[in-house]
Amino acid sequence: MSFATSLLPFDADTLTLIADRWDTPCYVYDARTLTDNYLRFEQALTNQPHQLCYAVKANPSLAILQLFARLGAGFDVVSGGELQRVVAAGGDPNKVVFSGVGKQTDEIALALSLGIHCFNVESESELYRINRIAGEQGQHAPVSLRVNPDVDAKTHPYISTGLKSNKFGVAHDDALRLYQLAASLPHLVLRGIDCHIGSQLTEIAPFVDALDRVLSLVDALAEYGIVLQHIDLGGGLGIRYHDETPPHVEAYIAALRERLAGRGLTLLLEPGRALVGNAGVLLTRVEYLKPGAEKQFAVVDAAMNDLMRPALYGAYHDIVAVHPRDEAPQQWEIVGPVCETGDFLGHDRALALAEGDLLAIKSAGAYGMSMSSQYNTRPRAAEVLVLAGQPVLIRQRESIASLFENERLPD
Numbered sequence: 001m002s003f004a005t006s007l008l009p010f011d012a013d014t015l016t017l018i019a020d021r022w023d024t025p026c027y028v029y030d031a032r033t034l035t036d037n038y039l040r041f042e043q044a045l046t047n048q049p050h051q052l053c054y055a056v057k058a059n060p061s062l063a064i065l066q067l068f069a070r071l072g073a074g075f076d077v078v079s080g081g082e083l084q085r086v087v088a089a090g091g092d093p094n095k096v097v098f099s100g101v102g103k104q105t106d107e108i109a110l111a112l113s114l115g116i117h118c119f120n121v122e123s124e125s126e127l128y129r130i131n132r133i134a135g136e137q138g139q140h141a142p143v144s145l146r147v148n149p150d151v152d153a154k155t156h157p158y159i160s161t162g163l164k165s166n167k168f169g170v171a172h173d174d175a176l177r178l179y180q181l182a183a184s185l186p187h188l189v190l191r192g193i194d195c196h197i198g199s200q201l202t203e204i205a206p207f208v209d210a211l212d213r214v215l216s217l218v219d220a221l222a223e224y225g226i227v228l229q230h231i232d233l234g235g236g237l238g239i240r241y242h243d244e245t246p247p248h249v250e251a252y253i254a255a256l257r258e259r260l261a262g263r264g265l266t267l268l269l270e271p272g273r274a275l276v277g278n279a280g281v282l283l284t285r286v287e288y289l290k291p292g293a294e295k296q297f298a299v300v301d302a303a304m305n306d307l308m309r310p311a312l313y314g315a316y317h318d319i320v321a322v323h324p325r326d327e328a329p330q331q332w333e334i335v336g337p338v339c340e341t342g343d344f345l346g347h348d349r350a351l352a353l354a355e356g357d358l359l360a361i362k363s364a365g366a367y368g369m370s371m372s373s374q375y376n377t378r379p380r381a382a383e384v385l386v387l388a389g390q391p392v393l394i395r396q397r398e399s400i401a402s403l404f405e406n407e408r409l410p411d
């Protein structure tokens, strides 16, 4: 069976049982794959001082955070909400880094009181704000500056973050001045330096270019007496959705290690997609087959509100029948019930389909549930974790009532 038609790491019986018990649409994750993905990074980092900080936004499910926390993971959070999830899942705040261009006062205060490992600071104003809040709390805030290395990650423009034209980080040319400023602020402690150049990268070269640019800053800072403990290279390693050939974790880490050899810097990484992407599928059922003059539509019960990536980035996800039929395949537009022409999950897919068939939309573990919405007043999907072959419900489907429970009628 080719990669494109395989259900791995799942099997048809388990997926059928899950759909029968918890209905569709439903996200299903495999604990073994999550664990293996994490341990591959760990293995490649043996004897290199390091901390993996899973990027929570890729998939913030408490059960998944708990699984990674038990393996020793730290976390990269981008909001106070994500930080509270980490704590609720039993994660160690001391292994948390806090990224993002818009950290709010209460979020900074919370992170300080929980004792996070480091703030990845993205602007001069943020340095002043963190310094002020730390002073008010009688604390010292650990900070690193997120530097924008101005390298082209060669990925989709919406997920490229390391160019001068992006909103993220501070300019490479300004970093020296800002480090000196940070060193002069009384309630800050300089911990490291950080960059994150984009997501779904399928080549090693941009990572190494970024690392070189950041290391040149580390050296320049040392000349000014600013010695850093860690270098955080963010996330961004791509996965295979269809026919991409992203670098293997081992090759990616080896390239970084080669550059870091002999420097005594702790390496932080913030992988998201590479840990969870291929560990999940979105299960959906065919509601209607709608043959047409130009196109044939298979209307399924999942939609862009459940999995936004195709509509948002034109992203490709393989779509596989859980029980493939023997008939000759036809070409189908796989679309959801949402009232938008952009509501598609796959174009022009060769499948033999009947109404009621169960489909698995593959590689949906990252930026699937986490980007989902309730558009069209559709309750968000259930989530199931397969643990040693046993499916466990980790999030029940939202109820319709809960979708408007916070609303008020003005008399």
Ligand SMILES: *Cc1c(COP(=O)(O)O)cnc(C)c1O
Residues within 6 Å of the ligand: 055, 057, 058, 076, 099, 100, 196, 198, 199, 200, 234, 235, 236, 237, 270, 271, 272, 273, 274, 366
């Ligand atoms: C999104 C993000 C990540 C994770 O990116 P992946 O491509 O999922 O690995 C890591 N760090 C930061 C700062 C991010 O914004």
